[in-house]
Amino acid sequence: KEVYSTSCDLITPMKATPGRLEITTTHIYFWETLEMRAKEDVHRAPKDRKWRLDQLREIHQRRYLLRRSSLEFFLVDQTNAFFNFKRDRSKVFSKLVDLRPPNLIYSETGTAEEIFKRSGLTKKWQLGQISNFDYLMQINTIAGRTYNDLSQYPVFPWVLSNFSSEEIDLRDPRNYRDLSRPIGALNPERLKEYLKRYSDMKGGEMGVPPFHYGSHYSNSGTVVFYLLRVEPFTSLFIDLQSGKFDIADRLFHNIEDTWNNCLTNPSDVKELIPEFFYFPEFLTNSNKFYFGKTKGGIGAQVDDVI
Structure with missing residues (x-):
């Protein structure tokens, strides 16, 4: 049964693909706009996609081209999908949350600073419960950075400063x-x-x-x-x-x-x-x-x- 449907773009590093997002009681569908496919290559297969609702683990509110108009879905199988909406991001967000997907563990709202404070990540990191890498990746995710948008790609710092020595002492x-x-x-x-x-x-x-x-x-x-x-x-x-x-x-x-x-x-x-x-x-x-x-x-x- 269809719950909600709206136009959107599926965002990947290569391009933004126009289409429609359809939410049902069991699945999320993305249907590529046929006109767009006709312009590029009428013979290629459409980039339609489908996700089971019970595989949805996290929903993050995102920005795209400096507008607060996007959502990123993270799934149980470690894949994700990034969508940009013209005007009804909040409605898509609320419809999905209202469906209560069984594996949904994250659907926070608020600023990145507020979400980070509530997350308790720093305490977990200090106690050794998560690695340096996981800590930085989760900070990047909360900050809105994503592999799906090169202009908001995750950032990691230069850590070492000695690249000239054959061997270095990591204790120094x-x-x-x-x-x-x-x-x-x-x-x-x-x-x-x-x-x-x-x-x-x-x-x-x-x-x-x-x-x-x-x-x-x-x-x-x-x-x-x-x-x-x-x-x-x-x-x-x-x-x-x-x-x-x-x-x-x-x-x-x-x-x-x-x-x-x-x-x-x-x-x-x-x-x-x-x-x-x-x-x-x-x-x-x-x-x-x-x-x-x-x-x-x-x-x-x-x-x-x-």
Whole structure:
């Protein structure tokens, strides 16, 4: 029996697929708009999807393109789906909660700060009940970050600061980055420049609100920069670069160089992505893409990340 139906977009890293979300007493359905499929490839199978209601574990309210208009569903099998609605997100949310899915354990409302305070995550982490990785991932989730939207991709910090030694002693605090400061404030000399720029802009003469950093610690460009060697991010990177790979020197090919650039370049304050801590394969050029050579073609060929 149908409970509610509305138009929406299914959001994935590759695209937003228009369609309709249909909620019944037993399932959630997504039906792709036929007109959209006809524009792209009339012969391909529709991207219709179906989820059993008793598999729904969490419902998170999300933003998409800076609008509070989305929901993300997390399922018992560890998969998820992200939907953007034109106007009736709250109605979809309430209809699903009212159906009382048997495995639904999370349907919080409120600001991220309020939800985090109620979660008790920090206490669990301090007691060793959850790992560092799980703690950071859950903070990212509460903050609205998701693998389904590259502009809101999960963020992980640079942890180590020594990438030049053959071996490092993990008990030596000198090998670690200062986590009490954002990456833009780690280099004292560069920080002075940021503070000066902010001070100079305070008068408003430039017509722009004052800011410290001209870039962000995470954006879609950062994600595809790191995941260049793994599809579908390879294709996304090529799309971002107008149909080709970037100049070899600007590609991600050396962790130490990237770290040093994040410390010294005034326009580079990017942090890391979760894959650094569980998916080392993304550093390997398994697909044998040709990325070119550094130093204008006379240097080393870019291949695996070193």
